[in-house]
Amino acid sequence: MTGTHGTHSTPVTLLHTAEALRARARDGRRAVVMTMGALHDGHASLIRAARRAAGPDGEVVVTVFVNPLQFGAGEDLDRYPRTLDADVKIAEQAGADAVFAPAVDEVYPGGEPQVRVSAGPMGTVLEGATRPGHFDGMLTVVAKLLHLTGPDVALFGQKDAQQLALIRRMVRDLDFPVEIVGVPTVREDDGLALSSRNRYLSPEERRTALALSRALFAGRDGLAAREALRARAASAPATRARADA
Structure with missing residues:
Protein backbone atom coordinates (compact mmCIF):
# COMPACT_ATOMS: atom_id res chain seq x y z
CA MET A 1 0.00 0.00 0.00
CA THR A 2 1.75 3.14 -1.18
CA GLY A 3 0.89 6.75 -1.84
CA THR A 4 2.36 9.13 -4.37
CA HIS A 5 4.11 12.05 -2.66
CA GLY A 6 5.61 14.25 -5.35
CA THR A 7 8.81 12.42 -6.34
CA HIS A 8 8.68 9.66 -3.71
CA SER A 9 6.31 6.99 -2.40
CA THR A 10 5.97 5.93 1.24
CA PRO A 11 3.31 4.12 3.25
CA VAL A 12 1.11 6.31 5.41
CA THR A 13 1.67 6.27 9.18
CA LEU A 14 -1.34 5.90 11.48
CA LEU A 15 -0.97 7.79 14.77
CA HIS A 16 -3.33 7.85 17.75
CA THR A 17 -1.58 10.14 20.25
CA ALA A 18 -0.29 13.69 20.27
CA GLU A 19 2.99 12.38 21.69
CA ALA A 20 3.51 10.15 18.65
CA LEU A 21 2.71 13.04 16.33
CA ARG A 22 5.16 15.35 18.11
CA ALA A 23 7.85 12.67 17.87
CA ARG A 24 7.76 12.70 14.06
CA ALA A 25 10.74 14.33 12.41
CA ARG A 26 9.72 17.45 10.46
CA ASP A 27 11.32 18.57 7.23
CA GLY A 28 9.81 21.30 5.10
CA ARG A 29 6.23 22.54 5.37
CA ARG A 30 3.49 20.64 7.17
CA ALA A 31 0.02 20.80 5.60
CA VAL A 32 -2.97 19.55 7.56
CA VAL A 33 -6.43 18.43 6.42
CA MET A 34 -8.98 18.06 9.23
CA THR A 35 -11.81 15.55 8.77
CA MET A 36 -14.36 13.57 10.75
CA GLY A 37 -13.58 10.50 8.66
CA ALA A 38 -15.83 8.67 6.18
CA LEU A 39 -13.51 10.07 3.51
CA HIS A 40 -14.67 10.53 -0.09
CA ASP A 41 -13.40 12.20 -3.27
CA GLY A 42 -13.96 15.65 -1.78
CA HIS A 43 -11.55 14.84 1.04
CA ALA A 44 -9.13 13.33 -1.47
CA SER A 45 -9.17 16.63 -3.36
CA LEU A 46 -8.26 18.44 -0.14
CA ILE A 47 -5.41 16.01 0.52
CA ARG A 48 -4.05 16.41 -3.02
CA ALA A 49 -4.15 20.18 -2.58
CA ALA A 50 -2.33 19.77 0.74
CA ARG A 51 0.30 17.66 -1.02
CA ARG A 52 0.89 20.49 -3.49
CA ALA A 53 1.02 23.05 -0.66
CA ALA A 54 3.53 21.00 1.34
CA GLY A 55 5.71 20.21 -1.66
CA PRO A 56 7.65 17.00 -2.25
CA ASP A 57 9.85 17.62 0.80
CA GLY A 58 7.02 18.59 3.15
CA GLU A 59 4.52 16.54 5.09
CA VAL A 60 0.75 16.06 4.83
CA VAL A 61 -1.16 15.10 7.97
CA VAL A 62 -4.84 14.13 7.82
CA THR A 63 -6.77 14.22 11.08
CA VAL A 64 -9.73 11.89 11.62
CA PHE A 65 -11.80 12.80 14.66
CA VAL A 66 -15.56 12.78 15.22
CA ASN A 67 -15.87 15.82 17.48
CA PRO A 68 -18.68 15.42 20.05
CA LEU A 69 -18.71 19.16 20.86
CA GLN A 70 -20.20 20.11 17.51
CA PHE A 71 -23.13 17.69 17.63
CA GLY A 72 -26.35 18.97 19.16
CA ALA A 73 -29.08 17.01 20.93
CA GLY A 74 -30.75 14.57 18.57
CA GLU A 75 -28.02 14.81 15.93
CA ASP A 76 -26.10 11.86 14.50
CA LEU A 77 -23.06 11.58 16.79
CA ASP A 78 -23.64 7.90 17.57
CA ARG A 79 -24.41 6.86 14.00
CA TYR A 80 -21.93 9.10 12.18
CA PRO A 81 -19.99 6.72 9.87
CA ARG A 82 -16.66 5.58 11.25
CA THR A 83 -14.53 3.89 8.57
CA LEU A 84 -10.92 4.35 9.70
CA ASP A 85 -9.37 1.50 7.70
CA ALA A 86 -10.88 2.79 4.45
CA ASP A 87 -10.00 6.37 5.43
CA VAL A 88 -6.33 5.46 5.82
CA LYS A 89 -6.28 3.91 2.34
CA ILE A 90 -7.94 6.94 0.73
CA ALA A 91 -5.60 9.33 2.54
CA ALA A 101 -6.83 9.56 14.59
CA PRO A 102 -7.00 10.36 18.31
CA ALA A 103 -9.56 9.03 20.77
CA VAL A 104 -11.96 11.46 22.45
CA ASP A 105 -10.03 11.37 25.73
CA GLU A 106 -6.82 12.22 23.84
CA VAL A 107 -8.35 15.43 22.51
CA TYR A 108 -10.41 16.19 25.62
CA PRO A 109 -8.57 14.67 28.60
CA GLY A 110 -10.76 14.82 31.69
CA GLY A 111 -13.97 15.23 29.74
CA GLU A 112 -15.54 18.17 27.92
CA PRO A 113 -13.40 21.33 28.18
CA GLN A 114 -14.64 24.11 30.43
CA VAL A 115 -12.85 26.75 28.34
CA ARG A 116 -13.98 26.86 24.70
CA VAL A 117 -13.72 29.09 21.65
CA PHE A 135 -19.73 26.44 15.58
CA ASP A 136 -18.36 26.95 19.11
CA GLY A 137 -17.64 23.22 19.22
CA MET A 138 -16.19 23.25 15.71
CA LEU A 139 -13.82 26.14 16.44
CA THR A 140 -12.77 24.61 19.75
CA VAL A 141 -11.65 21.37 18.11
CA VAL A 142 -10.02 23.17 15.17
CA ALA A 143 -8.05 25.30 17.63
CA LYS A 144 -6.97 22.21 19.55
CA LEU A 145 -6.00 20.31 16.39
CA LEU A 146 -4.03 23.29 15.10
CA HIS A 147 -2.08 23.27 18.37
CA LEU A 148 -1.60 19.49 18.32
CA THR A 149 -0.52 19.25 14.66
CA GLY A 150 1.37 22.57 14.36
CA PRO A 151 0.86 23.04 10.61
CA ASP A 152 2.24 25.74 8.36
CA VAL A 153 -0.93 25.54 6.27
CA ALA A 154 -4.37 24.02 6.89
CA LEU A 155 -6.83 23.31 4.09
CA PHE A 156 -10.63 23.32 4.33
CA GLY A 157 -13.39 22.83 1.76
CA GLN A 158 -15.35 25.78 0.44
CA LYS A 159 -18.47 23.59 0.64
CA ASP A 160 -18.74 24.49 4.34
CA ALA A 161 -18.58 28.22 3.63
CA GLN A 162 -19.63 29.45 7.08
CA GLN A 163 -17.18 27.09 8.75
CA LEU A 164 -14.34 28.32 6.54
CA ALA A 165 -15.21 31.97 7.23
CA LEU A 166 -15.24 31.34 10.98
CA ILE A 167 -11.92 29.50 10.93
CA ARG A 168 -10.33 32.35 8.99
CA ARG A 169 -11.72 34.83 11.53
CA MET A 170 -10.51 32.79 14.51
CA VAL A 171 -7.01 32.48 13.06
CA ARG A 172 -6.92 36.23 12.44
CA ASP A 173 -8.46 37.31 15.76
CA VAL A 183 -10.37 24.35 -1.66
CA PRO A 184 -13.20 24.31 -4.25
CA THR A 185 -16.23 22.07 -3.69
CA VAL A 186 -16.23 18.67 -5.36
CA ARG A 187 -19.63 17.56 -6.69
CA GLU A 188 -21.19 14.31 -7.78
CA ASP A 189 -22.27 13.88 -11.41
CA ASP A 190 -25.76 15.22 -10.66
CA GLY A 191 -24.37 18.38 -9.02
CA LEU A 192 -24.83 17.43 -5.36
CA ALA A 193 -21.84 18.44 -3.24
CA LEU A 194 -19.97 15.43 -1.90
CA SER A 195 -20.65 14.83 1.79
CA SER A 196 -20.18 11.94 4.19
CA ARG A 197 -23.83 12.38 5.18
CA ASN A 198 -25.17 11.96 1.63
CA GLU A 205 -34.49 13.57 -0.34
CA ARG A 206 -31.59 13.53 -2.76
CA ARG A 207 -33.76 15.05 -5.50
CA THR A 208 -34.89 17.73 -3.07
CA ALA A 209 -31.29 18.44 -2.02
CA LEU A 210 -30.35 19.11 -5.64
CA ALA A 211 -32.76 22.05 -5.79
CA LEU A 212 -30.30 24.27 -3.89
CA SER A 213 -27.29 23.72 -6.13
CA ARG A 214 -29.44 24.00 -9.26
CA ALA A 215 -30.93 27.28 -8.07
CA LEU A 216 -27.46 28.65 -7.26
CA PHE A 217 -26.08 27.62 -10.65
CA ALA A 218 -29.13 29.12 -12.42
CA GLY A 219 -28.64 32.38 -10.54
CA ARG A 220 -24.94 32.42 -11.40
CA ASP A 221 -25.60 31.77 -15.08
CA GLY A 222 -28.37 34.39 -15.18
CA LEU A 223 -26.13 37.00 -13.62
CA ALA A 224 -23.31 36.19 -16.06
CA ALA A 225 -25.71 36.54 -18.99
CA ARG A 226 -27.00 39.92 -17.78
CA GLU A 227 -23.46 41.21 -17.25
CA ALA A 228 -22.50 40.09 -20.75
CA LEU A 229 -25.51 41.93 -22.22
CA PRO A 237 -21.94 53.20 -29.11
CA ALA A 238 -18.17 53.29 -29.16
CA THR A 239 -18.11 50.66 -31.87
CA ARG A 240 -20.58 52.62 -34.05
CA ALA A 241 -18.65 55.87 -33.51
CA ARG A 242 -15.43 54.26 -34.70
CA ALA A 243 -17.24 52.86 -37.75
CA ASP A 244 -18.72 56.30 -38.63
CA ALA A 245 -15.32 57.95 -38.35
Missing part, protein backbone atom coordinates in the same frame (compact mmCIF):
# COMPACT_ATOMS: atom_id res chain seq x y z
CA GLU A 92 -2.57 7.37 1.42
CA GLN A 93 -3.69 7.16 -2.20
CA ALA A 94 -4.26 10.95 -2.24
CA GLY A 95 -0.74 11.65 -0.96
CA ALA A 96 -0.88 11.85 2.84
CA ASP A 97 2.12 10.98 4.97
CA ALA A 98 0.31 10.49 8.28
CA VAL A 99 -3.21 10.02 9.61
CA PHE A 100 -3.78 11.32 13.13
CA SER A 118 -16.81 31.22 20.98
CA ALA A 119 -17.88 31.79 17.38
CA GLY A 120 -19.47 35.11 18.37
CA PRO A 121 -22.13 36.77 16.21
CA MET A 122 -20.94 34.95 13.06
CA GLY A 123 -21.86 31.65 14.68
CA THR A 124 -25.49 32.55 15.38
CA VAL A 125 -26.70 33.17 11.82
CA LEU A 126 -27.40 30.90 8.83
CA GLU A 127 -26.58 27.31 9.89
CA GLY A 128 -25.71 28.53 13.38
CA ALA A 129 -29.28 29.81 13.87
CA THR A 130 -30.65 26.26 13.76
CA ARG A 131 -27.65 24.53 15.39
CA PRO A 132 -26.86 26.51 18.54
CA GLY A 133 -23.36 25.82 19.85
CA HIS A 134 -22.30 23.92 16.73
CA LEU A 174 -6.41 34.92 17.92
CA ASP A 175 -3.12 35.17 15.97
CA PHE A 176 -2.68 31.53 15.00
CA PRO A 177 0.56 31.23 12.99
CA VAL A 178 -1.00 29.23 10.15
CA GLU A 179 -2.15 29.88 6.59
CA ILE A 180 -5.77 28.86 5.91
CA VAL A 181 -6.51 27.74 2.36
CA GLY A 182 -10.00 27.11 0.94
CA ARG A 199 -25.53 8.25 2.41
CA TYR A 200 -28.38 9.17 4.76
CA LEU A 201 -30.53 10.57 1.92
CA SER A 202 -33.41 8.67 0.36
CA PRO A 203 -33.86 9.04 -3.43
CA GLU A 204 -36.60 11.62 -2.85
CA ARG A 230 -24.66 45.09 -20.29
CA ALA A 231 -21.06 44.95 -21.44
CA ARG A 232 -22.17 44.51 -25.04
CA ALA A 233 -24.61 47.39 -24.78
CA ALA A 234 -21.97 49.64 -23.23
CA SER A 235 -19.49 48.94 -26.01
CA ALA A 236 -21.99 49.35 -28.88
Whole structure:
Protein backbone atom coordinates (compact mmCIF):
# COMPACT_ATOMS: atom_id res chain seq x y z
CA MET A 1 0.00 0.00 0.00
CA THR A 2 1.75 3.14 -1.18
CA GLY A 3 0.89 6.75 -1.84
CA THR A 4 2.36 9.13 -4.37
CA HIS A 5 4.11 12.05 -2.66
CA GLY A 6 5.61 14.25 -5.35
CA THR A 7 8.81 12.42 -6.34
CA HIS A 8 8.68 9.66 -3.71
CA SER A 9 6.31 6.99 -2.40
CA THR A 10 5.97 5.93 1.24
CA PRO A 11 3.31 4.12 3.25
CA VAL A 12 1.11 6.31 5.41
CA THR A 13 1.67 6.27 9.18
CA LEU A 14 -1.34 5.90 11.48
CA LEU A 15 -0.97 7.79 14.77
CA HIS A 16 -3.33 7.85 17.75
CA THR A 17 -1.58 10.14 20.25
CA ALA A 18 -0.29 13.69 20.27
CA GLU A 19 2.99 12.38 21.69
CA ALA A 20 3.51 10.15 18.65
CA LEU A 21 2.71 13.04 16.33
CA ARG A 22 5.16 15.35 18.11
CA ALA A 23 7.85 12.67 17.87
CA ARG A 24 7.76 12.70 14.06
CA ALA A 25 10.74 14.33 12.41
CA ARG A 26 9.72 17.45 10.46
CA ASP A 27 11.32 18.57 7.23
CA GLY A 28 9.81 21.30 5.10
CA ARG A 29 6.23 22.54 5.37
CA ARG A 30 3.49 20.64 7.17
CA ALA A 31 0.02 20.80 5.60
CA VAL A 32 -2.97 19.55 7.56
CA VAL A 33 -6.43 18.43 6.42
CA MET A 34 -8.98 18.06 9.23
CA THR A 35 -11.81 15.55 8.77
CA MET A 36 -14.36 13.57 10.75
CA GLY A 37 -13.58 10.50 8.66
CA ALA A 38 -15.83 8.67 6.18
CA LEU A 39 -13.51 10.07 3.51
CA HIS A 40 -14.67 10.53 -0.09
CA ASP A 41 -13.40 12.20 -3.27
CA GLY A 42 -13.96 15.65 -1.78
CA HIS A 43 -11.55 14.84 1.04
CA ALA A 44 -9.13 13.33 -1.47
CA SER A 45 -9.17 16.63 -3.36
CA LEU A 46 -8.26 18.44 -0.14
CA ILE A 47 -5.41 16.01 0.52
CA ARG A 48 -4.05 16.41 -3.02
CA ALA A 49 -4.15 20.18 -2.58
CA ALA A 50 -2.33 19.77 0.74
CA ARG A 51 0.30 17.66 -1.02
CA ARG A 52 0.89 20.49 -3.49
CA ALA A 53 1.02 23.05 -0.66
CA ALA A 54 3.53 21.00 1.34
CA GLY A 55 5.71 20.21 -1.66
CA PRO A 56 7.65 17.00 -2.25
CA ASP A 57 9.85 17.62 0.80
CA GLY A 58 7.02 18.59 3.15
CA GLU A 59 4.52 16.54 5.09
CA VAL A 60 0.75 16.06 4.83
CA VAL A 61 -1.16 15.10 7.97
CA VAL A 62 -4.84 14.13 7.82
CA THR A 63 -6.77 14.22 11.08
CA VAL A 64 -9.73 11.89 11.62
CA PHE A 65 -11.80 12.80 14.66
CA VAL A 66 -15.56 12.78 15.22
CA ASN A 67 -15.87 15.82 17.48
CA PRO A 68 -18.68 15.42 20.05
CA LEU A 69 -18.71 19.16 20.86
CA GLN A 70 -20.20 20.11 17.51
CA PHE A 71 -23.13 17.69 17.63
CA GLY A 72 -26.35 18.97 19.16
CA ALA A 73 -29.08 17.01 20.93
CA GLY A 74 -30.75 14.57 18.57
CA GLU A 75 -28.02 14.81 15.93
CA ASP A 76 -26.10 11.86 14.50
CA LEU A 77 -23.06 11.58 16.79
CA ASP A 78 -23.64 7.90 17.57
CA ARG A 79 -24.41 6.86 14.00
CA TYR A 80 -21.93 9.10 12.18
CA PRO A 81 -19.99 6.72 9.87
CA ARG A 82 -16.66 5.58 11.25
CA THR A 83 -14.53 3.89 8.57
CA LEU A 84 -10.92 4.35 9.70
CA ASP A 85 -9.37 1.50 7.70
CA ALA A 86 -10.88 2.79 4.45
CA ASP A 87 -10.00 6.37 5.43
CA VAL A 88 -6.33 5.46 5.82
CA LYS A 89 -6.28 3.91 2.34
CA ILE A 90 -7.94 6.94 0.73
CA ALA A 91 -5.60 9.33 2.54
CA GLU A 92 -2.57 7.37 1.42
CA GLN A 93 -3.69 7.16 -2.20
CA ALA A 94 -4.26 10.95 -2.24
CA GLY A 95 -0.74 11.65 -0.96
CA ALA A 96 -0.88 11.85 2.84
CA ASP A 97 2.12 10.98 4.97
CA ALA A 98 0.31 10.49 8.28
CA VAL A 99 -3.21 10.02 9.61
CA PHE A 100 -3.78 11.32 13.13
CA ALA A 101 -6.83 9.56 14.59
CA PRO A 102 -7.00 10.36 18.31
CA ALA A 103 -9.56 9.03 20.77
CA VAL A 104 -11.96 11.46 22.45
CA ASP A 105 -10.03 11.37 25.73
CA GLU A 106 -6.82 12.22 23.84
CA VAL A 107 -8.35 15.43 22.51
CA TYR A 108 -10.41 16.19 25.62
CA PRO A 109 -8.57 14.67 28.60
CA GLY A 110 -10.76 14.82 31.69
CA GLY A 111 -13.97 15.23 29.74
CA GLU A 112 -15.54 18.17 27.92
CA PRO A 113 -13.40 21.33 28.18
CA GLN A 114 -14.64 24.11 30.43
CA VAL A 115 -12.85 26.75 28.34
CA ARG A 116 -13.98 26.86 24.70
CA VAL A 117 -13.72 29.09 21.65
CA SER A 118 -16.81 31.22 20.98
CA ALA A 119 -17.88 31.79 17.38
CA GLY A 120 -19.47 35.11 18.37
CA PRO A 121 -22.13 36.77 16.21
CA MET A 122 -20.94 34.95 13.06
CA GLY A 123 -21.86 31.65 14.68
CA THR A 124 -25.49 32.55 15.38
CA VAL A 125 -26.70 33.17 11.82
CA LEU A 126 -27.40 30.90 8.83
CA GLU A 127 -26.58 27.31 9.89
CA GLY A 128 -25.71 28.53 13.38
CA ALA A 129 -29.28 29.81 13.87
CA THR A 130 -30.65 26.26 13.76
CA ARG A 131 -27.65 24.53 15.39
CA PRO A 132 -26.86 26.51 18.54
CA GLY A 133 -23.36 25.82 19.85
CA HIS A 134 -22.30 23.92 16.73
CA PHE A 135 -19.73 26.44 15.58
CA ASP A 136 -18.36 26.95 19.11
CA GLY A 137 -17.64 23.22 19.22
CA MET A 138 -16.19 23.25 15.71
CA LEU A 139 -13.82 26.14 16.44
CA THR A 140 -12.77 24.61 19.75
CA VAL A 141 -11.65 21.37 18.11
CA VAL A 142 -10.02 23.17 15.17
CA ALA A 143 -8.05 25.30 17.63
CA LYS A 144 -6.97 22.21 19.55
CA LEU A 145 -6.00 20.31 16.39
CA LEU A 146 -4.03 23.29 15.10
CA HIS A 147 -2.08 23.27 18.37
CA LEU A 148 -1.60 19.49 18.32
CA THR A 149 -0.52 19.25 14.66
CA GLY A 150 1.37 22.57 14.36
CA PRO A 151 0.86 23.04 10.61
CA ASP A 152 2.24 25.74 8.36
CA VAL A 153 -0.93 25.54 6.27
CA ALA A 154 -4.37 24.02 6.89
CA LEU A 155 -6.83 23.31 4.09
CA PHE A 156 -10.63 23.32 4.33
CA GLY A 157 -13.39 22.83 1.76
CA GLN A 158 -15.35 25.78 0.44
CA LYS A 159 -18.47 23.59 0.64
CA ASP A 160 -18.74 24.49 4.34
CA ALA A 161 -18.58 28.22 3.63
CA GLN A 162 -19.63 29.45 7.08
CA GLN A 163 -17.18 27.09 8.75
CA LEU A 164 -14.34 28.32 6.54
CA ALA A 165 -15.21 31.97 7.23
CA LEU A 166 -15.24 31.34 10.98
CA ILE A 167 -11.92 29.50 10.93
CA ARG A 168 -10.33 32.35 8.99
CA ARG A 169 -11.72 34.83 11.53
CA MET A 170 -10.51 32.79 14.51
CA VAL A 171 -7.01 32.48 13.06
CA ARG A 172 -6.92 36.23 12.44
CA ASP A 173 -8.46 37.31 15.76
CA LEU A 174 -6.41 34.92 17.92
CA ASP A 175 -3.12 35.17 15.97
CA PHE A 176 -2.68 31.53 15.00
CA PRO A 177 0.56 31.23 12.99
CA VAL A 178 -1.00 29.23 10.15
CA GLU A 179 -2.15 29.88 6.59
CA ILE A 180 -5.77 28.86 5.91
CA VAL A 181 -6.51 27.74 2.36
CA GLY A 182 -10.00 27.11 0.94
CA VAL A 183 -10.37 24.35 -1.66
CA PRO A 184 -13.20 24.31 -4.25
CA THR A 185 -16.23 22.07 -3.69
CA VAL A 186 -16.23 18.67 -5.36
CA ARG A 187 -19.63 17.56 -6.69
CA GLU A 188 -21.19 14.31 -7.78
CA ASP A 189 -22.27 13.88 -11.41
CA ASP A 190 -25.76 15.22 -10.66
CA GLY A 191 -24.37 18.38 -9.02
CA LEU A 192 -24.83 17.43 -5.36
CA ALA A 193 -21.84 18.44 -3.24
CA LEU A 194 -19.97 15.43 -1.90
CA SER A 195 -20.65 14.83 1.79
CA SER A 196 -20.18 11.94 4.19
CA ARG A 197 -23.83 12.38 5.18
CA ASN A 198 -25.17 11.96 1.63
CA ARG A 199 -25.53 8.25 2.41
CA TYR A 200 -28.38 9.17 4.76
CA LEU A 201 -30.53 10.57 1.92
CA SER A 202 -33.41 8.67 0.36
CA PRO A 203 -33.86 9.04 -3.43
CA GLU A 204 -36.60 11.62 -2.85
CA GLU A 205 -34.49 13.57 -0.34
CA ARG A 206 -31.59 13.53 -2.76
CA ARG A 207 -33.76 15.05 -5.50
CA THR A 208 -34.89 17.73 -3.07
CA ALA A 209 -31.29 18.44 -2.02
CA LEU A 210 -30.35 19.11 -5.64
CA ALA A 211 -32.76 22.05 -5.79
CA LEU A 212 -30.30 24.27 -3.89
CA SER A 213 -27.29 23.72 -6.13
CA ARG A 214 -29.44 24.00 -9.26
CA ALA A 215 -30.93 27.28 -8.07
CA LEU A 216 -27.46 28.65 -7.26
CA PHE A 217 -26.08 27.62 -10.65
CA ALA A 218 -29.13 29.12 -12.42
CA GLY A 219 -28.64 32.38 -10.54
CA ARG A 220 -24.94 32.42 -11.40
CA ASP A 221 -25.60 31.77 -15.08
CA GLY A 222 -28.37 34.39 -15.18
CA LEU A 223 -26.13 37.00 -13.62
CA ALA A 224 -23.31 36.19 -16.06
CA ALA A 225 -25.71 36.54 -18.99
CA ARG A 226 -27.00 39.92 -17.78
CA GLU A 227 -23.46 41.21 -17.25
CA ALA A 228 -22.50 40.09 -20.75
CA LEU A 229 -25.51 41.93 -22.22
CA ARG A 230 -24.66 45.09 -20.29
CA ALA A 231 -21.06 44.95 -21.44
CA ARG A 232 -22.17 44.51 -25.04
CA ALA A 233 -24.61 47.39 -24.78
CA ALA A 234 -21.97 49.64 -23.23
CA SER A 235 -19.49 48.94 -26.01
CA ALA A 236 -21.99 49.35 -28.88
CA PRO A 237 -21.94 53.20 -29.11
CA ALA A 238 -18.17 53.29 -29.16
CA THR A 239 -18.11 50.66 -31.87
CA ARG A 240 -20.58 52.62 -34.05
CA ALA A 241 -18.65 55.87 -33.51
CA ARG A 242 -15.43 54.26 -34.70
CA ALA A 243 -17.24 52.86 -37.75
CA ASP A 244 -18.72 56.30 -38.63
CA ALA A 245 -15.32 57.95 -38.35
